Amino acid sequence: MTFSTADTSAPLEGTAEPGDSTVARLLAGWHATARPADLTDHLRRHGPSPVAHVPGSRTTMPLVDAVESAGLTGRGGAGFPTARKLRAVAERRRRAVVVANAMESEPASHKDQFLLAVAPHLVLDGAVLAALAVGADTVHVCLPRTRTAQYRRLSAALDERSHAGVDPVRLHLHALPHAYVSSESTSLVRWLDGGPARPRGTPPRTHERGVARRPTLVNNVETFAHLALIARHGPDWFRRSGVPYEPGTTLVTVSGAVAAPGVQEVALGTPITEVLDRAGGPRQPVRAVLLGGFAGTWLPAEHLRTPLARRDLAPLGAAPGAGVLVALPHSGCGLSETARMLAYLAAQGAGQCGPCSFGLPAVADDFAALVTGRADPGLLPRLLRRTGLLPGRGACRHPDGAARLAASALRVFADDIDDHLRHGVCSAADCRSPLIPVPPALPPETWR
Structure with a gap:
């Protein structure tokens, strides 16, 4: 890697949109300043967090409708429509709970760690906005207990927000066991209820009965960050990047036989070969790419011009998954x-x-x-x-x-x-x- 979350002063490879190397969204502040954003930096760049409605074409739009219109899907791996999850929790008509999943148990992924290191308040804004949209009074932020530096940084960010009085809901930070399956949504719920961080069988679904038997929304931290931007800029702005059937940008971790491995922000629909080129290009001829991480799929070199989008990858039995691309050279096995x-x-x-x-x-x-x-x-x-x-x-x-x-x-x-x-x-x-x-x-x- 050219950097780690412990070294956020290192250069970042990656841009947001095909054909426009100047565009970044989640990482805009990092690109502009090359330093993590504290609350003052965050508010200076993004302004105060909207509470109930979304600006757009001189009208207001409820947040869930805006997220649906934007076409935002989960960035944790499954790619489920975010608005559908929000509605499923809100329609239970009981006091809900929101869980921000920052476990990132996929060993080849570093995108969530980096996002939380450089733009923590964007993530927290999104989680709070989601809580208000579904009728929750509590947000639980779940990190692996092995990442002590990340825990300290995020704890400091929560303290900033508490002292500034910007959040109308409670935010709690938790350090969980860092097993591969502990990032599964029911594992988080089970642990928060006092059990082991292991998946539980379904039904019930977490939106039906989650933490403390309350309707619970569990989303990946990158998903919440996108939600915070949609709340500020509206769905039309979000759709200016990506492809019509899969809009927006996504964070990816590129490693393996590339010259400059690291985290990038790319538009969905960007060809895989272009993503590799933005990571400095292959150091050796590439035989295949592991797409999606340890639970992902190997793609041979002849398919690497495929756009990074679920619809384009599905015929190949693949998906973007957790946003991992590992380039395997011909010399590898x-x-x-x-x-x-x-x-x-x-x-x-x-x-x-x-x-x-x-x-x-x-x-x-x-x-x-x-x-x-x-x-x-x-x-x-x-x-x-x-x-x-x-x-x-x-x-x-x-x-x-x-x-x-x-x-x-x-x-x-x-x-x-x-x-x-x-x-x-x-x-x-x-x-x-x-x-x-x-x-x-x-x-x-x-x-x-």
């Missing part, structure tokens, strides 16, 4: 990278159902056997069968993402599979400096 990610995902299962307890570890073991030259003749049919059985059977979506990753690797690196089956481990798989860092797994007994 996609099977080896996938095996390491699958081992991590298997260790991070909640252990509450068969797919996490047995199916995912079995797939991870098969991949490990493949890349280390221990494959038996029945391994490939068994692996194909197991990856096909995992999706849709778990208590949460954790096995689904792992199966998607495994299936895409089997498809994209089919030639490598044959080579491994014939000759055993390859030289790239023996590399001691893997392309994709895999963190140590947090044991389930610590998820409280």
